[in-house]
Amino acid sequence: MFSRRTGWEFHADALAEAAARRRAMGGLLDLTETNPTRCGFEYPQSAIRAALAQPDIFLYQPEPQGLPAAREAVANYYQARRQTGAAERPLAFAGTPRSEAVWLTAGSSESYAHLLRLLCDPGDCVHVPRPGYPLLEMLAGLQDVELAPYPLSPWSNWEIDLPAFEASLTPRSRAVVVIHPNNPTGSYLGRKEWLELQTLAARHELAVIVDEVFYDYALEWQSTAGIESEPLPEPAALTFVLNGISKITALPQMKLGWFVLRGPQALAQAAARRLEPMLDSFLSVDTPVQLAAGELLRARLEVQPQIQARLRTNLALLDQALATCPALRRWKVSGGWQAIVRVPGIFSDEEWARKLLAESGVHLHPGHFYGLDQMQDAAGAQMRAACLVLSLLPPTQDFTRAVSAAIHLIRSQIK
Ligand SMILES: Cc1ncc(COP(=O)(O)O)c(C=O)c1O
Structure with missing residues (x-):
């Protein structure tokens, strides 16, 4: 049965x-x-309550990608992030994403599910870090996707051994997941590692999924000689950057996540064309949360x-x-x-x-x-x-x- x-x-x-x-x-x-x-x-409870109780919550405006104002709020988060010290750690952004590149979901788990469906047929393979986030196994299994762990070395700041990773690719490899910083190792990808991974992914026609849910929580991270702040090129591979208010504002119960689409224009457009009907089939982000997106993100400044x-x-x-x-x-x-x-x-x-x-x-x-x-x-x-x-x-x-x-x-x- x-x-x-x-x-x-x-x-x-x-x-x-x-x-x-x-x-x-x-x-x-x-x-x-x-x-x-x-x-x-x-939490700034009164402000959050008020934001969730706007008159427009009674209006249904189905938008597969998410309401424009909510996507704008997400783009503003990246803009603000650029203007703080945190701007030294971004990898996937040559500039600030425009709201057109933002796709709202009901959390990062749902983002993963959509992206695995977009990229993989049953039996295809996605490469994930080990040590890493255990839920990925479940999320992949539900989409009939195989996971291939690539090891991170504790002896070199949890870096990816890129030659070994490349050697592990198979004709069924479709994407590589990087978690920045990784759960549970707390390690951020270095700039050089990122650029090499992008080149490698583009060469093998792999998509790159970057999970940045813990991005704002740097502890012992140190910049390497200031080079981290130099502008980065647009990703060479089709790239999806995941995040959400579950960690950004520590509100996992509000179910607002997103992914930002980056990379070569033709590929990003092709991905967007396929994503639209997919997300239209679910329309899973509820209206009150979308209307409150600006306030829910602003609350991070207090939390x-x-x-x-x-x-x-x-x-x-x-x-x-x-x-x-x-x-x-x-x-x-x-x-x-x-x-x-x-x-x-x-x-x-x-x-x-x-x-x-x-x-x-x-x-x-x-x-x-x-x-x-x-x-x-x-x-x-x-x-x-x-x-x-x-x-x-x-x-x-x-x-x-x-x-x-x-x-x-x-x-x-x-x-
Ligand atoms: C690395 C990582 N990604 C994603 C998530 C889940 O995020 P969400 O609550 O938005 O589904 C978690 C939750 O702990 C996580 O550790």
């Missing part, structure tokens, strides 16, 4: 179940929390500083705690909302995560969730250390309590 693509093997996730039990009992120290609406940030401050404070506290236990190391967090800590490989990452939950009530993600268990060490062998991924978003008091409980337990195990 059911499709093969939904024939998942439903096996219980023991860690998640144990965490749910612990939560129900009270006393879960949750370091997996990345839902910003549960982390105590203050992002709170999140930035939280991320920095928690990262500094994490470092203080890690300094008490030399066997623990964290990877640099160039950006994003998470940190990766390396723990001695006396247990697997899953065993560490279960132990931490059972014995100290601390819930964090084992690295294999993100493919961190597949990494090789500097000599090319399977890495012995285990990786644990933790969110930097929880309220600082909760975060500190959880981190010290975790480190206390880890120290007791490695003595």
Whole structure:
């Protein structure tokens, strides 16, 4: 009766179940929390409510690409981004996109779904970073698309090994996804890496999907000798830049995302011609959210500083705690909302995560969730250390309590 693509093997996730039990009992120290609406940030609620309740919400104006004013608000976001320090990290934009290049969706997941449908036939292949965002596997599976992970090396700032990536392409390769900064490694693509990837993608007729949802959350990112601010050429390959207010304004419940279409004009036009009927079949972004787009984006100016401050404070506290236990190391967090800590490989990452939950009530993600268990060490062998991924978003008091409980337990195990 059911499709093969939904024939998942439903096996219980023991860690998640144990965490749910612990939560129900009270006393879960949750370091997996990345839902910003549960982390105590203050939103400009009256302004957002007013924006969602305009008289025009009773008028239906079906627009496959999204209402022009909402797309204009998105273009203005990029314009504003150019005028701040953040302008040093853009890759896909030779200038600011015009609203005509913006396509609204009900979130980045939906953007991925549309783009995979646009670019791939069943069995085609899309290349994604590993370590990387686990939901991509599900999103690709739902479109009958195969994923081929390309490794990022922790020993060289999580760079892509481009010759190895090129060697892994097959006749079914259709697109490459880059996450800028990547989840969970927090790494931004470098300028040279970007330009080389674009050339390679154009040569192999691959589309490039750039997911920038964490773009605004730079932490330890450093400019390389100012060259990052020189203007970049228009992408050589057909390129889609994804983002949305789920992370920009920390409002995942408002379901407003988009992709910006870049690259050679003929290809971009051909893509637009196909996208229009596709998005017209769904018209999924609701009118109140589109009418409120300007305000929802403006609200980031109040929300992002709170999140930035939280991320920095928690990262500094994490470092203080890690300094008490030399066997623990964290990877640099160039950006994003998470940190990766390396723990001695006396247990697997899953065993560490279960132990931490059972014995100290601390819930964090084992690295294999993100493919961190597949990494090789500097000599090319399977890495012995285990990786644990933790969110930097929880309220600082909760975060500190959880981190010290975790480190206390880890120290007791490695003595
Ligand atoms: C890298 C990345 N892309 C996309 C998303 C999802 O974005 P949205 O809520 O807009 O679907 C997430 C959510 O955590 C993410 O980590």
